[in-house]
Amino acid sequence: MILRSPYPDVEIPEVPLPEFLFGAGFGDRGDAAAFIDGATGSSVTFDELTGMVTRIAAALHERGLRRGDVVALFAPNSPAWVAVFQGVLRANGIVTSANSLYSPAELAHQLTDSGATMLVTVSPFLDRATAAAAQAGLPDDAVVTLDPVDGRTSLVDLLGSSATPPELEVGPGDTAVLPYSSGTTGLAKGVVLTHRNLVANLLQFTPLGTTDETTRILAVLPFFHIYGMTVMMNHGLHRRATVVTMPRFDMAEFLRVVAEYRLNRLYIAPPVAVALAKHPLVDEHDLSCVDVIFSGAAPLDAELGHAVARRLGCVVLQGYGMTELSPVSHSMDERHPDDDLNGVGYAIPNVESKLVDPETGREVGPGERGELWVRGPNVMSGYLNNPSATAATLDADGFLHTGDVATVDERGFFRIVDRVKELIKYKGYQVPPAELEAVLLTHPGIADAAVIGVSDAEGEEVPKAFVVVQEGVTLTADDVMAFVAERLAPYKKVRVVEFLDAIPKSASGKILRKDLRARENA
Known part of the structure; x- marks a missing residue:
């Protein structure tokens, strides 16, 4: 049963991303701030950014x-970061965005796998960058810095070029970006996203929101991740909004930047929602400017979302996506924000979905659980140099198998209930870790939590909770287990508890269950 989006299709122009974003100019927004560095206050206007992109493209072509x-x-x-990203695309190149936390070995893998010929970095990352470049066989002069470094080509040098920019030769079907999947299930894979994928996704989720020239967006989630790249950076440009960047998440700095720059739209991942709901520093800042908080990258518990909404007096929404979907496929509608926060909303325009029982292959209908399959113009071409992984994820009919278990109601409203490979099988019952995590996070003494399946003495798989306790609170394992037992069916009870200082997570906020499992096997 194929479920079409309840929204009418949008028309997708057959143009590459640079033409889509910059081709018409910025009119009376030209002198407005396009991007502001939240740490330093330095800014670049839309017209200035256009000039930077053109000069960077010319310099790269000259090189x-x-x-x-x-x-x-x-x-x-x-x-x-924005200027170089757009400049590479304007020079007919491809950007592969690398995780800022990568070790030299991880970065070298991405450089080698993507076939990168140049690496752009910053001086604090230079040791890791040069080591990775050497491992990948790149010459030393292939490493360029955004900030000035003695003996290195820097962004200042690129901007000083007097060369002529090349003609824009790429087409909609050409590869634009190669982000790498989070690697939560093995070695990170390059996701091939075309110019059409990116243009389509920007137009697909626009009708569900109200972003415009008056919007001031916080970009603390990394641009190297597709969520930051598409939803904050490129969508901000598309809608002529002002985007304020942060290099990393720090709670005090986060609150300062929001209050000082009067930001009205915050894109976050659930770990930030936990902090906004519970951190005492929130009360020390004027956050009355915030109208909308949009959570993505991992499931947001409804009670947690409502707690944030009450505390800040704003609308909290969430959506669904993945790198392979450019990334958005489902979203709540900002214009009608009263939907259940346990869901991720509706399929966006031009998207078809279906739910498939992962064990039987049977397509299921409203109210039944099934793996979410998605088809649309935002679906990736495949995984770079990995036909077997592509075939396992993208079928002959063009449906991408997300690996997420979902339900849908009669309205077409979707809820993500777990991951196919993360369900815990306890005595034949399916126990979704996400459900237990959501309950744990409602405990006022628990700052964060994650659940995995582990083997007990009899070899039975049982739920184990990893718990981070709020500062100043004392909790025992028995306290935690009793709290869950009072709220869920007996077969869903947490049976083992371990206390941690922090839950391991990817930069986008996904729980790194492989790291938790590694603790069990150490």
Whole structure:
């Protein structure tokens, strides 16, 4: 049973991303701030950014970059990150964005796998960047910095070029970006996203929101992740909004930037929601400017979301997506924000969905659980140099198998209930870790939590909770287990508890269950 989006299809122009974002100019928004560095206050206007992108494209072409060549970006969020990203695409190149936390070995894998010929970084990352470049066989002069470094080509040098920019030769079907999947299930894979994928997704989720020239967006989630790249950076440009960047999340700095720059739209992941709901520093800042908080990258518990909404007096929404979907496929409608926060909303325009029983392959209907399959113009071309992984994820009919278990109601409103490979099988019952985590986070003494399945003395798989306790609170394992037992069916009870200082998570906020499992096997 194929479920079409309840929204009418949007028309997708057959143009590459640079033409889509910059081709018409910025009119009376030209002198407005496009991007502001929240840490320093330095800003770049829309017209200034256009000039920077053109000069960077010319300089890269002068250095030998040609259509289809790959440039790796290994740096934290900043206006300069945006300029180089757009400049590479304008030079007919491809951007592969690298996780700022990567070790040299992890970065070297991405450089090698993507075929990158240049690496752009910042001086604090230079040791890791040069080590990775050497491992990947890149010459030393292939490493370029955003900030000035003696003996290195920097962004200042690129902007000083007097060369002529090349013609824009790429088409909608050409690869634009190669973000790498989070690697929560093995070695990170390059996701091939075309210019059409990115243009389509920007137009697909626009009708569900109200972002416009008056919007001031916080970009603390990393641009190297597709969520930050599409939903904050590119969508901000598309809608002529002002985007304020942060290089990393720090609670005090986060609150200062929101209050000082009067930001009205915050994109976050659930760990930030936990802090906004429970951290005492929140009460020391004027956050009355915030109208909308949008959570993505991992499931947001409804009670937690409502707690944030009450505390800040704003609307809290969430949606669903993944790197392979450019990334958005489902979203709550900002214009009708009263929907159940336990859900992720509706399929966006041009998207078809279906739910499939992962064990039987039977397509299921409203009210039944099934793996979410998605088809639309935002679906990736495949995994780079990995036909077997592509075939396992993208079927012959164009449906991407997300690996997430969902339900849908008669309205077409979707809820993500767990991961196919993360369900705990306890005495034949299916126990969703996400359900237990949601209950644990309602405990006022628990700051964060994660659940995995572990084997007990009899070899039975049982739920184990990893718990981070709020500062100043004392909890025992028995306290935690009793709290869950009072709220869920007996077969869903937490049976083992371990206290941690922090839950391991990816930069996008996903729980790294592989790291928790590794603790069990150590």
